[in-house]
Amino acid sequence: MKKKSIKDIAQDLGVSKTTVSFVLNKKGDEKNISKKTQKVILDYIEEVGYQPNQIAKSLKNGTTNTIGYLVPDISNPFYAKIGRMIEDLLWEKGYHLLIGSTDEKKEKEELLLNMFVNRQVDGLIIASCFIKGDVLKSLSRQNFPMVFFDREDPEFLANYILVENKNPMKEAIQKTIDKGAKKIGLLSITPDVYSLKLRIDGYKQALTDNALEYDENSLRIVDYNHIKESAQKELKYLIEAGVDVVVFTNNQITATAIWLMNMHYPEKVKEITFVSFDNLDIFDYSMPRVISIAQPIMSIARQSVDILDEVIKNKESKNTRIELKPKLIER
Numbered sequence: 001m002k003k004k005s006i007k008d009i010a011q012d013l014g015v016s017k018t019t020v021s022f023v024l025n026k027k028g029d030e031k032n033i034s035k036k037t038q039k040v041i042l043d044y045i046e047e048v049g050y051q052p053n054q055i056a057k058s059l060k061n062g063t064t065n066t067i068g069y070l071v072p073d074i075s076n077p078f079y080a081k082i083g084r085m086i087e088d089l090l091w092e093k094g095y096h097l098l099i100g101s102t103d104e105k106k107e108k109e110e111l112l113l114n115m116f117v118n119r120q121v122d123g124l125i126i127a128s129c130f131i132k133g134d135v136l137k138s139l140s141r142q143n144f145p146m147v148f149f150d151r152e153d154p155e156f157l158a159n160y161i162l163v164e165n166k167n168p169m170k171e172a173i174q175k176t177i178d179k180g181a182k183k184i185g186l187l188s189i190t191p192d193v194y195s196l197k198l199r200i201d202g203y204k205q206a207l208t209d210n211a212l213e214y215d216e217n218s219l220r221i222v223d224y225n226h227i228k229e230s231a232q233k234e235l236k237y238l239i240e241a242g243v244d245v246v247v248f249t250n251n252q253i254t255a256t257a258i259w260l261m262n263m264h265y266p267e268k269v270k271e272i273t274f275v276s277f278d279n280l281d282i283f284d285y286s287m288p289r290v291i292s293i294a295q296p297i298m299s300i301a302r303q304s305v306d307i308l309d310e311v312i313k314n315k316e317s318k319n320t321r322i323e324l325k326p327k328l329i330e331r
Contacts, residue, residue: 004048013044066096067308068116068124070109071150072224074101076252078278078295079127082149085301086125093309095122102129104190104224110135117144123308125149129193131156145311147304152194159311160321161303165195165277168293168326169202170209172275173247175291175330177210181245181273185218185238187231187257188249199249199277218243222253231256232264239265244272251278251292258286279329294327 006024010017020041022031028038067090071079087097098116102109109128113135116124123145128136131153139146140158149161173184186203188196200219207214218241220234235257238246248254254276261269269287276283279294303322311317 004050009041009044009048009050013040015041063122064120065094066098066119066121068113068119068121068126069097069099070102070112070116070124071100071127072102072104072129073252074099076250077280078150078251078297082297082301082304085298086305089301089305093305095309104129106130106133109133113139123147123312125304125308127151129190131158143315143317145308145317147308147311149300149304150195154194157319159307159317159319161300161307162195162321162323163295163300163326164323165198166202166205168328169199169247169275169277170206172277172291172293172328173203173206173245174210175328176245176273176275177206177212179273182212183218183241183243184212184245184247185220185241185243186247186249187220187222187234187238187253189222189224189227189253191221196249203247217241227253227256228260232260235260236264239268239272245275246272247275249277251276251280254278254290254292255280255282258282258288258290261288283329283331289331291331292329294329296324296326299324 006017006020010020015037019033019037022028022033023038023041024045069083069086071083074080074083083097083099090097098119098121100112100116102112106129109130110133113124117139125147127150128148129151130136131148131151132155140156147159147161152160152162176184184203184207186200188200190196191200204214218238220237222234223230231253235246246257248257254274257274261272272288274288274290276290276292279292283290283292307320
């Protein structure tokens with residue numbers, strides 16, 4: 001059966017298209033349409049199963065009530081949890097969420113950004129490795145509503161929801177030094193990302209503050225596209241070098257390293273301590289013991305949604321920068 005249009009409904013009921021439209025948009029009282037007529041229209045709409053054409057409605061209003069959420073990897077629990085919270089918060093405000101993973105690849109990030117824009121999303125919430133990329137620079141010049149989280153470029157003015165990185169990392173490592181740690185290695189991905197640089201700076205500062213030697217060979221970079229194989233190689237190097245602590249700049253490498261330790265070095269799981277920026281529930285009962293820096297994911301989600309919603313409604317960005325404090329969890 002052919003779907004009914006507003007024109008069809010108006011003809012069937014002997015009223016104008018404008019009257020039907022006002023009732024559909026809950027403006028019947030405002031336009032002095034009688035309660036009886038409103039009820040007749042609403043009852044008939046329910047009877048025929050009328051569904052508004054969202055594309056046409058979006059073109060008319062200039063909005064789609066959709067938001068793009070772009071992160072390196074939506075399977076990472078950190079981004080997944082924030083994404084779920086953002087989805088719920090946006091739903092309360094009448095928005096829907098579109099999600100994409102960049103895999104830390106510039107070309108894929110820009111392709112997804114273009115796709116979101118072509119789908120006419122009303123705004124973007126992004127954790128980007130390429131903030132000064134051509135697409136984002138172009139969107140910024142157009143005052144397109146955007147909020148960045150987790151990643152920052154100090155030279156790029158924008159709305160940022162961030163977490164303090166350097167000092168929390170330094171403080172977490174200090175806990176292991178206070179308990180006698182002498183040789184501390186670090187595994188990281190994508191060292192060019194500003195937030196990860198700060199975490200690495202915190203690692204170096206902790207060594208300097210305690211007169212411990214910094215050996216550049218103890219800072220190992222894991223290939224993001226081959227995390228398991230690369231982490232196994234770099235972890236092996238650190239263990240053979242005799243480290244008593246391994247520091248990780250995100251939870252994804254930490255979780256991989258826990259599995260590798262239990263598979264390949266079970267005799268050492270009680271001898272080595274892990275320090276992880278980002279937390280996972282499995283750290284509560286895993287070995288090696290993990291000291292973690294838990295990011296305030298609910299605050300990140302809420303601040304991101306509130307600021308983006310404000311920018312969309314006011315059609316103006318104030319380039320707000322918020323830095324939240326994470327929580328140190330000792331085990």
